[in-house]
Amino acid sequence: MPLPLASKVSFGLHAQLPDPAAARRLVRLAEDNGFSAIAVGDHLAFALPILDPFVQLAQVAALSDKLTVQTSVYLLPLRHPTPVAKQAATLDIISGGRFVMGLGVGGEFPGEFAAAGVPHKERGARLNEGIEVLRKLWTGQPVSHEGRFFSFPETQMLPKPARPGGPPLWVGGRTQAAFRRGGTLCDGYISYVVTPDQFRQALEEIGRHYETSGRSLAEYGAAHLLFMRLGSTYEAAFKDANALLSERYAMDFSRATKRYVALGKPEDVAEAINGFYQVGVRHLELDFLGTADERAAQIEQFGREVKPLLSFAA
Numbered sequence: 519m520p521l522p523l524a525s526k527v528s529f530g531l532h533a534q535l536p537d538p539a540a541a542r543r544l545v546r547l548a549e550d551n552g553f554s555a556i557a558v559g560d561h562l563a564f565a566l567p568i569l570d571p572f573v574q575l576a577q578v579a580a581l582s583d584k585l586t587v588q589t590s591v592y593l594l595p596l597r598h599p600t601p602v603a604k605q606a607a608t609l610d611i612i613s614g615g616r617f618v619m620g621l622g623v624g625g626e627f628p629g630e631f632a633a634a635g636v637p638h639k640e641r642g643a644r645l646n647e648g649i650e651v652l653r654k655l656w657t658g659q660p661v662s663h664e665g666r667f668f669s670f671p672e673t674q675m676l677p678k679p680a681r682p683g684g685p686p687l688w689v690g691g692r693t694q695a696a697f698r699r700g701g702t703l704c705d706g707y708i709s710y711v712v713t714p715d716q717f718r719q720a721l722e723e724i725g726r727h728y729e730t731s732g733r734s735l736a737e738y739g740a741a742h743l744l745f746m747r748l749g750s751t752y753e754a755a756f757k758d759a760n761a762l763l764s765e766r767y768a769m770d771f772s773r774a775t776k777r778y779v780a781l782g783k784p785e786d787v788a789e790a791i792n793g794f795y796q797v798g799v800r801h802l803e804l805d806f807l808g809t810a811d812e813r814a815a816q817i818e819q820f821g822r823e824v825k826p827l828l829s830f831a832a
Contacts, residue, residue: 521725521738524800527830530555532590532743532805533813534569540810541577547814548585551821557588557620557743557803562596562630565768572605579613587613590708590743590803591622591690595641596634599648599668600675603655607679615680618739620708621645622690642695643667649687649703656684688739692716694723701727706739708803711778717742718797741801742794745779747808748816748824752782759807779807784819788827795830 531553535541548556556578560571575587587609594602610617623641624630631638647665654661658678662671679685688706689699700707701724709717721740728738745763749755759779763771775781780790791802806816 521721521728521740521798522735523740523798524737526800527795527828528554528801530557530586530588530801530803531817532557532559532803534558535574535577536569538577541574542581543810543814545578545581545585547817549582551817552825553585553817555586555588555618555801555803557590560589560592561624561627562593562634563627564630565627566766572609575609575617576612579609579616583614586616586618588618588688588803589620591620591688593624593630594621594648594652595623595644596630596636597648599651600655600670600673602648603652603675606652606685607656607675607677610679610681610685611677613680617679617681617685618688618706619685620688620690620741621649621704623696640667642699646699646703649699652684652687686739688741692720697723698727700724701729702731702733705735706741708739708741708743708801710743710745711774712742713777714793714797714799717794717799721798739801740798741803742799743803743805744791744794745775745805745807746787746816746820747779747781747806748784748787748819749782752786755781762807784823785827787820788824791824792829795828 531548533544558571558574561568571589571592578585578587606619623645625641628638644667647667651663651668654663655675656679658676660672660674663669686705688708689696689704690708697720707724747755747759756775759781760772760775763775780787806813
């Protein structure tokens with residue numbers, strides 16, 4: 519049985535929301551330009567300042583009754599899953615069931631694992647068990663757990679999330695362990711810094727695990743977080759995007775910028791997005807690179823000049 523992908527494509531925005539004014543502005547831009555979701559990332563310690571994802575998304579949930587709110591991705595292995603289950607259920611309730619919880623193992627910044635007292639090598643196993651704990655607690659029934667990392671006697675967590683069974687869980691990652699997790703434990707997959715061909719291969723691997731596990735979902739999320747910089751030329755867009763990404767990740771990002779970022783004129787960006795659609799992506803989470811004003815201008819330009827060039831109906 520193939521993965522049950524959505525028939526239509528949706529678009530979301532990936533950004534930080536440093537204050538209520540920024541949140542209001544981004545919500546307005548998203549709703550006015552045909553975006554259906556706002557997503558934020560997660561780290562305890564990063565190369566640049568980064569805010570708590572649940573607090574940021576609560577702002578969006580309060581400002582919009584339309585937009586889905588997403589973590590992309592939340593590093594569950596850094597935390598005990600029981601208080602996270604409470605936070606996620608709360609966000610799902612106050613958003614009216616509009617929360618999608620993207621999860622990942624992280625690992626590119628080992629210092630944050632040391633600061634949290636979590637062995638770096640345990641992060642995959644902790645994520646798997648953490649997902650099990652979330653699912654149990656979100657039933658709203660008395661449950662207990664005895665695992666390798668987490669144990670508790672019979673406990674009932676209420677209120678349960680707005681969505682039956684809890685928010686959909688979308689997993690990130692580029693390893694066989696991530697693909698197995700996506701096929702057997704999660705409701706969707708979200709990639710980043712991959713090519714369309716790499717996404718196709720990932721979806722095939724996930725589908726193989728999904729089929730052998732005997733699961734039957736109404737719909738499986740297939741998403742990609744795509745860095746983007748619109749510009750008058752490819753060269754100008756590359757220069758600006760690479761400077762920003764190299765600062766964000768505290769490394770020379772030039773090779774990755776050339777390979778993974780949608781750059782240049784509207785027709786260049788549309789071609790990149792069409793490539794991801796052809797291999798199965800059904801939700802594009804766009805990270806427009808630039809200052810706040812530059813991002814706003816790019817979001818509006820995307821709606822005017824890129825969307826009409828896409829080969830599919832959004």
